[in-house]
Amino acid sequence: MRNPLWSRPTRGRLAARRVRQGLRAFSLAVPDQAVPTGNISSRVIVHVDLDCFYAQVEMISNPELKNKPLGVQQKSLVITCNYEARKLGVKKCMKVRDAKEKCPKLVLVNGEDLTRYREMSYKVTELLGEFTPLVERLGFDENFVDLTQIVEKRLQQLQSDDLSAVTMSGHVYNNQCIGYKTAKCLEALGIHTVHELQTFSSKILEEELGISLAQHIKKLSFGEDNSSVIPSGQPQSFSEEESFKKCSSEVEAKKKIEELLALLLHRVCQDGRKPHTVRLSIRRSSSKYYNRESRQCPIPSHVIQKLGTGNCDVMTSLVNILMKLFRNMVNVKMPFHLTLLSVCFCNLKALNRAKKGPMDYYLTPSSSTTSHSGKHSFKMKDTYVED
DNA sequence: TGGGGTTAT
DNA sequence: ATAACCC
Secondary structure, three states: OOOOOOOOOOOOHHHHHHOOOOOOOOOOOOOOHHHOOOOOOOEEEEEEEEHHHHHHHHHOOOOOOOOOOOEEEEOOOEEOOOOHHHHOHHHHHOOOOHHHHHOOOOOEEOOOOOHHHHHHHHHHHHHOOOOOOOOEOOOOOOOEEEEEHHHHHHHHHOOOOOHHHHOOOOEEOOOOOOOHHHHHHHHHHOOOOHHHHHHHOOHHHHHOOHHHHHHHHHHHHHOOOOOOOOOOOOOOOOEEEEEEEEEEOHHHHHHHHHHHHHHHHHHHHHHOOOOEEEEEEEEEOOOOOOOEEEHHHHHHHHHHOOOOHHHHHHHHHHHHHHHHHHHHOOOOOOOEEEEEEEEEEEEEEEOOOOOOOOOOOHOOOOOHHHHHHHHOOOOOOOEEEEE
């Protein structure tokens, strides 16, 4: 009972997602690898995954939509929808036609402008940030929150009282109980520890669980390591993109690029930092599946300096740069057919102070993220649970 | 499929 | 600097 770990029931896909992201998650107790250092041997990671986020945002801004089947539309797709619509058979990423057919009463709102979604998304992250700085974003609608220190603190407070009075909510993992669904399947195979899973025959595992799940949990068993929730902080890039049926002339492309750029400049103004790199991405109609090409280059320093000033020359300079990138990718002397254009600002840097002085120490962005580890910076290799 | 975003190479 | 992969 010493080191309980709390979590809501784990859904395998979440751990899987983190593994795919290279974040190296663990969902099983690992008695074999427990590190007997410190007084905590497990971590508490909560995965906050907002359902039909865009639809929720729309219903908040227009409550009349709440009781109607609602879909958020981008081009010819219903990218997400509320529960009402889901009940009536509408699915994510459904063609508008099919959705209308399934659900004639479906109300559609255009969700191609992500501004409000982005703002709400960061509000959610900020809210979670009030509990701990260890909040990691994944897309607009997911956050991973490391509550280990908070839980530990709480347990210490309770220890002096009566620990038996503590109500455990959700699943409790420790060395004695692996309450995990997959773990139960594994138990039947005689696999009780991660080590046993690691050394278990892949072939037999695949036969028993199916190749997909088998390979998946085999990977989990190696855990790779125990990297922590990495605070996302400010975004590292801004981009605006638009897809379309056809763009086949340079003039047309230029016009679209100008539109995207204008939106981007506005956003960069608000952020305060300055991008040092621009990137242009395209998708050609010939590309069968997900396929983009991009060209990027540094932004000239004189352009960077004028970036927040509302100077029109900035726009002109950047368009010229982007068109060079464009011609670098597309042979404009030959016929071409594009279905997407995207402009991205990245390599964001804080503003340079004109003069160096004693205050610069405080004004320079520092990588102070390690301070959160504090006294708990020892490795916590044991268990990783999430939801 | 949209309109984004980060990480790996 | 570009591709690959995430939602």
